[in-house]
Amino acid sequence: MRVPNVPTNPLQTPLTSIRGVGPERAAQLARLDLHTVEDLLLHKPRRYEDRRHFKKIKEVKLGEATTVFGKIAACGLKTFARGTKSVFEVILKDETGHLHCRWWNLPFMEKYFRVGDDVLAFGKVKGLKPRTIDHPETEVLEPGEEISIHLNRIAPIYPLTEGLPQRWLRALVWRVLHEFEEFIEEPALTLPTFPGRANAVHMLHFPSGFNEAEAARKRLALDEFVVLQHAIQLRRKKLEANAKGLPCSGTNQLIKQFLAALSFQLTDAQTKVLREIRTDMGSKVPMRRLLQGDVGSGKTVVAACSALMAIENGFNVALMAPTEILATQHFQNFRRWFSDLKIRVELLTGSFKTVTNFGANDKSQPTLLAATSSSQPATLYIGTHALVESAFMPQKLGLVVIDEQHKFGVAQREKLVRKGNYPHLLVMTATPIPRSLGLTLYGDLDMSVIDQLPAGRGKIKTYVRAEDKLPKIWDFIRQKITEGRQAYIVYPRVEDSGVAGDLKAVTAEYEKLKKIFAPHPVGLLHGRIKAEEKEHVMNAFRHDRVKVLIATSVIEVGVDVPNASVMVIENSERFGLAQLHQLRGRIGRGAHDSFCVLVTPAKNEEAMERLQILEDTNDGFKIADEDLRLRGPGELLGTQQSGMPKLRFGDLVQDRMLVERARTLVRESLSKI
Ligand code: ADP
Ligand code: MG
DSSP, X not given: OOOTTOOSOGGGOBGGGSTTOOHHHHHHHHHTTOOBHHHHHTOOOSEEEEOSSOOOGGGOOTTOEEEEEEEEEEEEEEEETTTTEEEEEEEEEETTEEEEEEEESOGGGGGGOOTTOEEEEEEEEEEEXXXXXXXXXXXXXXXXOOHHHHSSSEEEXXXXXXXXXXXXXXXXXXXHHHHHGGGOOOOSSOOTTSOOHHHHHHHHHSOSSHHHHHHHHHHHXXXXXXXXXXXXXXXXXXXXXXXXXXXXXXXOHHHHHHHHHSSSOOOHHHHHHHHHHHHHHHSSSOOEEEEEEOTTSOHHHHXXXXXXXXXXXXXXXXXXXXXXXXXXXXXXXXXXXXXXXXXXXXEEOTTXXXXXXXXXXXXXXXXGGGGOSSSSOOEEEEESTHHHHSSOOOSXXXXXXXXXXXXXXXXXXHHHHTTSSSOEEEEEESSOOOHHXXXXXXXXXXXXXXXXXXXXXXXXXXXXEEGGGHHHHHHHHHHHHHTTOEEEEEOSBSSOOSOTTSOOBHHHHHHHHHHHHTTSOEEEEOTTSOHHHHXXXXXXXXXXXXXXXXXXXXXXXXXXXXXXEEEEETTGGGSOHHHHHHHHTTSSOSSSOEEEEEEEOTTOHHHHHHHHHHHXXXXXXXXXXXXXXXXXXXXXXTXXXXXXXXXXXXXXXXXXXXXXXXXXXXHHHHHTO
8 A cells, every 4th residue: 555645655765864863873784684664574573572460589490591581680790810801799678579681791781781771681591699691691671661662561572682671673663654654556466365565564574473473474475476477477588478489390310329338228208208308308498407417317418418409409509517627527527428429528627728629520510410401510518507608699699508517607608509590408406405495496387207227226325434444444445445346535625624623624635645545646636636636536446547536526516427326525524515416426326236435524423413314315305405494595505696595584494385376376366467
């Protein structure tokens, strides 16, 4: 409901023009990213405090988080250790007893309290003789203050920044809420069983019960998901309206040849996905497909077949991979696979800068591609993000394949796509994406899943072990080497931080391990090694000349050396579960049984417990769900630029149903226009 004579949205009023917000307060609010009335109204309380009834001081229980209300009977600062340490103490009293509030080494706290003040203190009761709370959160009530805001209610406790008092902020929210509530509009898309938006904002800050606070959060979360879904689905809708597909429905001649020469048969899951892709690529609308398949499920061959569909129809193809190692590996594979088919494959990475042409020579000029209108035969370009950034401007780009999509942002993906005229898009990821996250981030893509591993793979057994077992682990690796296998050993850092007891660094450990595994050759691989050197080491490992590869997580994506059957990950507590699962996916690619050992510093029981899930399951989806729960979407996706929008209210773990409902709401509404 907008007031007709207000020209702009009043909720966009800057907080600086609100009475009582001076420059200093405005700066503090800005530190919390609160700039407008709307920002303030959507500032989510960190928690709520039930101030309808307080425990008497006598009733507090040891170890319990409690709010008490009392008057300051005495307070004072004590310093000791020659003035380097201090404790400031406030003694609160009510009619039943005394409570000691203490602040260690924060002498300036002294200036906030005076004897006789009425104080609310919240914290965990640390002792009963005397009753003590250390570092409580406190609010001093001022005489004559509006008690309806701060007392006798469920009070919101907000995230703060230094110098900003809780009470002041609460009073500001109260005032702004009452002034601006009427301008909060009801969004067009909503669900009848949810409270209205204005009402929800009110209940978010000043609920009359805890259930109201949650109902408010849900409502605001729904609105957030609706906005996101709208953007995603609109993008898709525009694509369908504006883009003409590049029909790629030939005889599949190339694919047939390719598959006939392959040393294995496609799995049913691969075949099913290829059928979906073929339908997409033959249709009037460009393909937009996300292919999920656990590590080792064989996504690369699917990409190869898709590329052949485009190439057969005379289009160029771009395949982007997140690391040079992976791009080079793809380049080697595709060149091998496609050379018999007389298809040009080119590599473009940051360190090569220019397109290196490894294409077929003239006398093998492809005949199948005679239909191509341009004189240049259809080519598969493989590269890193260099494809996005460079002057790479292929003619007739028919298909973009993005491998390990979670390492790229949505923006990068779109940038590459825009180098063509609505090419088909296939994005592949081995990080299983929980559905709520998938819909929020990749909702404009159709999903395919390869839910089956190729037959004949050995099992992967995973063990969580403390560091003191390392000598045994090295023995085990030596034994595997004599059996003909190879191993990876992974560290979280490249170089020593210089801090004792910090994470192990790959360069330092490499020197030690060289001796430990002598005479077996070991190799070192990390992001700061020069490209040619990387390639050299990787090739030596691929060809079994290096037995143990000591690396950082650069090997996380894509590296495919089936003979490697052991992986040891040190400081494994530093990696996310999904990332560990990815790393572990480097082994178990051959027929031999594989072994993954997750090592943590001794006594880290909490970490060992968390890692347990990797011992228990190989199911990437379960692991990703757990990672999402423990660390949130940004971490799960493992990249700062994942394009994951910031959610204030929505929670992808709890709100799966809400995401679905928002999606349906938006879909229904968009289908009407
Ligand atoms: P990812 O899905 O992790 O990218 P890759 O495409 O690298 O997996 O495939 C892993 C390994 O499995 C490769 O060596 C590949 O050649 C092999 N592979 C793929 N599909 C099959 C299959 N149907 N049968 C046997 N091996 C396969
Ligand atoms: Mg792969």
